[in-house]
Amino acid sequence: MSRLLNRIATGELLISDGATGTYLQNNGLEPGGCPEEFNASRPEVIRGMAAAYFEAGSDMVETNSFGGSRYMLAKYGHGDRVEEWNRLAAELAREAAPEGCFVLGSIGPTGEILEEKAGTADAGEMYEVFAEQARGLAAGGVDAVCVETMSDATGEMKLAIRAVKEATGLPVVATVCYDRGPRGLFTMMGDTPQSAAETLAEAGADVVGSNCGIAIGDMIEVITAMRQATDLPILTHINAGIPRIEAGAIVYPDTPELMAEQLDRVVEAGANIIGGCCGTGPEHVRAFVSRLRGGSA
Amino acid sequence: MADLADIPNEFIRGELDEFVERENERRELIGLYAASAPHLLEIAAAIIDGRNHDADRLTLEALEGGTGALEIMDDGLIAGMALVGIKFRENFIFVPEVLACARAMKAGMVHIEPILAASGVEPLARVIMGTVKGDLHDIGKNLCIMLMRGAGFEVIDLGVDTSADEFIAAVEEHEASVVGMSALLTTTMPNMGHTIEAFIDADLRDDVKIMVGGAPVTPAFADEMGADAYGDNAVECVEVAKRLAGLAG
Numbered sequence: 001m002s003r004l005l006n007r008i009a010t011g012e013l014l015i016s017d018g019a020t021g022t023y024l025q026n027n028g029l030e031p032g033g034c035p036e037e038f039n040a041s042r043p044e045v046i047r048g049m050a051a052a053y054f055e056a057g058s059d060m061v062e063t064n065s066f067g068g069s070r071y072m073l074a075k076y077g078h079g080d081r082v083e084e085w086n087r088l089a090a091e092l093a094r095e096a097a098p099e100g101c102f103v104l105g106s107i108g109p110t111g112e113i114l115e116e117k118a119g120t121a122d123a124g125e126m127y128e129v130f131a132e133q134a135r136g137l138a139a140g141g142v143d144a145v146c147v148e149t150m151s152d153a154t155g156e157m158k159l160a161i162r163a164v165k166e167a168t169g170l171p172v173v174a175t176v177c178y179d180r181g182p183r184g185l186f187t188m189m190g191d192t193p194q195s196a197a198e199t200l201a202e203a204g205a206d207v208v209g210s211n212c213g214i215a216i217g218d219m220i221e222v223i224t225a226m227r228q229a230t231d232l233p234i235l236t237h238i239n240a241g242i243p244r245i246e247a248g249a250i251v252y253p254d255t256p257e258l259m260a261e262q263l264d265r266v267v268e269a270g271a272n273i274i275g276g277c278c279g280t281g282p283e284h285v286r287a288f289v290s291r292l293r294g295g296s297a
Numbered sequence: 298m299a300d301l302a303d304i305p306n307e308f309i310r311g312e313l314d315e316f317v318e319r320e321n322e323r324r325e326l327i328g329l330y331a332a333s334a335p336h337l338l339e340i341a342a343a344i345i346d347g348r349n350h351d352a353d354r355l356t357l358e359a360l361e362g363g364t365g366a367l368e369i370m371d372d373g374l375i376a377g378m379a380l381v382g383i384k385f386r387e388n389f390i391f392v393p394e395v396l397a398c399a400r401a402m403k404a405g406m407v408h409i410e411p412i413l414a415a416s417g418v419e420p421l422a423r424v425i426m427g428t429v430k431g432d433l434h435d436i437g438k439n440l441c442i443m444l445m446r447g448a449g450f451e452v453i454d455l456g457v458d459t460s461a462d463e464f465i466a467a468v469e470e471h472e473a474s475v476v477g478m479s480a481l482l483t484t485t486m487p488n489m490g491h492t493i494e495a496f497i498d499a500d501l502r503d504d505v506k507i508m509v510g511g512a513p514v515t516p517a518f519a520d521e522m523g524a525d526a527y528g529d530n531a532v533e534c535v536e537v538a539k540r541l542a543g544l545a546g
Contacts, residue, residue, distance in 0.1 A: 021484075031484040032431020032458075075433045075457075111434065118347075118396035151392075183388035188436070190391030243483050245518045250483045278483075 002171045004060075004102050004143045005206055008233045008272055013292060016237060016275025017053035017061040018284050020106070022252075024049070024064070026281075034076040036068045039088035046089065050096035050103075056282040057289030058275070060102035062146055063089035065137060070129045071110040083136040090140020104146040104173060105137030107160060114155045117189060123159060130163035138168040146173040148237070149212050151188035153196040158203040165204055173235050174205035177213040178222055185214070185222055193225035201230045211237035212277045215254065216262050220269045227270030234271050240279030252279025256287030263291050298324075299331035306330070306338035309380075312345055316384045326379060333372040336362070340369065340405060344377025345384075347397030349404040356405035366412040370449070374405045378447030385444075386532040392440065395531075399443035406446070420451035422542035423473040427459030429488040434481035437511060441477065441534040448535045450542075461488075461495035468496075468505055475541045477534065478524075480511040489514075490522030506541035510534055 008014065024035050027045050038046055050061045068086045070079050078085070086105070093103045110126060113119020134145055145164045150157040153176055161172050176196045178185045185193060193210070200208045208230060210222045219238050226234055241254035259276070266274055274292070276284045304310045309330055317323045330338060336359055343351035352374075359369050381398040384390045390398075424445060428438050435457050442452045453471050455463055464476060476496075480486045489509050496502040509519050510528040519527035526541055528534035 025484055030431075031487070032482075072433075111436070113392070113396070113436070117393040118400065119393075181388040182386070186388055186391065188392050190393070243513055244515060245521060248487075248521070250486070250513075 002143065005171055007102075008207070013267060014059045014273045015057060015285065015288055015292065016104075016235065016273050017058040018276035018280035018282060019278050020049065020062060020064055020066060022279055023052075023281060034067070034073070034078060036065060036073065036081075036085045036089065037076070037078065039064055039085045039092060040081070043088070043092055046092040047096050050093040052282045053285055054096060054098055054101055056285035057293075058101070058285050060104055060143075060273075061093050061097070062104045062106040063093050063137060063140075063142060064106070065089040065133070066106045066108035066148070068136070069107065069110050069133050071112055072108070082132050083139070086133050086136025087140040090137045090142045094141045102143040103141065104144050105134070105140075105142035105170075107133055107137075107145060107147045107164070108149050109151065110156065114152070114159075117152060117155050126156065127159050127163045130160045131167035134164040134167045134170070138170060142170065144171040144173055144206070146175065146235075148173075148175045149177045150175070151177055153187065153189070153191040153199045155189070157200065161200065161203045161205050171206040172204070173207040173209065174200045174203075175209040175211040175235060175237065176200070178210060178218070179213050180218055185218060193222045194229040197226040197229035201232055205232065207233045207235050207273070209235035209271070209273075212239055215239060215241045216259055216266070220262070220265050223266065223269040223271050233273065235273035235275075236266065236271050237275045237277040238266070238280070239277045240284065243279060254279070256284040259284060260287040260291035263288060267292070299327050301327060303327070303331035304338070305335045306342055308342045309338055309345070312380055316387065316389050317380065318387070322383060329372070329376055329379070333376060334364070337364070337369060337373040337376070340373030341377035341380075344374060344398055344401045344405070345380050347394060347401050349397070349401040352401040353404040353408075356408045360408060360412075366409045366416075367418060370406070370409045370413070374402050374409070375447060375449055378402055378444065382444050382447070382532040382535065386530055392436070395440060395443065399447065402443075402447050421449045421544060422475060422538070423451045423453065423471050424475040424477060424538055424542075425453050425455060425464060425467045425471065425473045426477040426479070427455030427464060428457040428479045428481075429485055429492060430458060430460050431488060432480050432482050432485035433457045435479075437481065437531070438477075438479035440531040441479070441510065441528070444531045444535050445538055448539070450538060461492040464492055465495060465499050465501060468501065474505060475538055476505050476507045477538065478507065478509045480514065483513045486511070486513055486518065489524065493523050508534070508537050508541060
């Protein structure tokens, strides 16, 4: 069993990192720029981001590879850099990781819809795309792969879990993205928290969960429902609220303190690993650590 | 006034009764379906059920049987998509089902479009749609386009990463009356405002109505950057486009 899964199995509540995109935008990433390119062009920023999160108290960080699939990189004309940029993403985070801490290789959605879901993407091709990215992350030394922000649990996500497992044998964390609609919390493709948790567990995920899309109150509802559907460990990366515009600037309303105050409920709901998504930074992680570990970390 | 029992198609009666909950929409759709011929309701049912082969065959049969192309489009294809949009908005169906319905709509429209074009029938309005500069996401925009086409609009799709110049050139080339901009990223959302400024600089702002949407976009942001309207979802996008084109209250 992997080091990460052993650690989770001790029952200790673990703390993940905050956002990658938000950090990079504050450190020179142009609007619409390719974040994964920074792994090659600005390695000190990527290493520094991981170091900042570890210093804030994160037990694990995610790699800068969310859009590192061939589908996504090809849109920037970098489809030939998949292996290299994913490997670099993993190596840079690894270099910053203290002994005993973990690196999760991030894989985000392909932006494609499978043929079986009335879209145009071929399942065999998508499988290969996930496997290729996972091999790059594994070559750079990640402890696990985190397939995240997925909207299609029964199609794309299942395919990703199988591809990562078969290509690398690494543990897989699988987190789904919800939206609140008139009838409750659903993914874009119609998965509920219960149905997704069951689907991902069946597909062989080692950790399930949810990230992005909703604020902390709704996330507590998602985790509660997932906990009823599975005994697997649950990870959540939570947005700093829903962004709004103030004087022309984009502001995420949930401060570190405001989020930290609600973390007891996130834990009660059944989460085993807690971190931040869009709008969160090292200061959020610091507040999470302080709240959950009484400032001892 | 017509009621549910006047709709001569059992499947559509059931769908309408189960999924259309708002009273004004129920009344409107009951009126629409009760006034439609049974063979056109078969087409609407094929759209609602996402059966593209049936939509293709039934549309051809209706044309061969002498029904006018415009009537088939309005009372069959568009009538079907109207219910699809409501089911989607209310979380009864999701993206895969809408894609299947839109494919069925398209299977019928390929027979209708050339006939309407040849007879000089004008679309409801021409709409330019694109994801703004720097943003490569298009699932939401594409859903909006499908539902707008499903409602009878002619839509010119500029794709992703669309510059202000491309929006402006498309408006001039196609003489469009409405422009729709989409963004998924908070970082590219300001490019909507920049595009609107470019329309002002080009002295074209008064010639078009501009609507915006996308996950991070809010009504307040739409206001602040000077858009004419905001749509929260693909169904609202259609309603907004109709309003901006002067077609509805």
